[in-house]
Amino acid sequence: xxxxxxxxxxxxxxxxxxxxxxxxxxxxxxxxxxxxxxxxxxxxxxxxxxxxxxxxxxxxxxxxxxxxxxxxxxxxxxxxxxxxxxxxxxxxxxxxxxxxxxxxxxxxxxxxxxxxxxxxx
Numbered sequence: 001x002x003x004x005x006x007x008x009x010x011x012x013x014x015x016x017x018x019x020x021x022x023x024x025x026x027x028x029x030x031x032x033x034x035x036x037x038x039x040x041x042x043x044x045x046x047x048x049x050x051x052x053x054x055x056x057x058x059x060x061x062x063x064x065x066x067x068x069x070x071x072x073x074x075x076x077x078x079x080x081x082x083x084x085x086x087x088x089x090x091x092x093x094x095x096x097x098x099x100x101x102x103x104x105x106x107x108x109x110x111x112x113x114x115x116x117x118x119x120x121x
Contacts (some may be wrong), residue, residue: 030094032109035073037066040104046116049073049092049109062103073107 015019039057047055052104057064064085065077065087072090085100094111 014029020099025084030037031071032073032094032096034110035066035068036108036110038106045108054066057103057105059103064100064103064105064106073109074098075107078103 001028032049034043034046034048036043037057037061044057045055047053047068052069053067054076055065055066055068059078063077063079064075067074067076072092074090075085075088078085078100080100080102083100085098085105087104088098091107091109092097094109097106097108099106
């Protein structure tokens with residue numbers, strides 16, 4: 001049997017969830033200036049988003065290709081098993097990243113004027 005208090009609680013939780021979603025969806029985030037590529041935790045390159053290019057990353061038989069076009073970054077090629085890094089899609093805002101876990105490759109957008117001091121996931 002559903003009571004009025006149960007309906008009120010469910011409605012309150014739904015409103016809180018929608019409010020948090022709206023807050024985080026529309027919170028300010030700076031457009032990125034560059035993409036930083038790290039392999040095994042070591043920075044291997046920093047590339048401006050203003051220049052369109054493809055960046056091949058080869059580690060023995062492991063291959064990843066990061067593309068920059070129109071201030072957006074995405075992984076176009078990877079020979080890892082899951083290929084989640086390719087399904088991630090494009091990123092363009094400061095703090096967003098694409099991670100190829102099997103190959104230990106990270107492409108992260110950085111900005112000179114980020115509104116945040118740090119981003120913690």
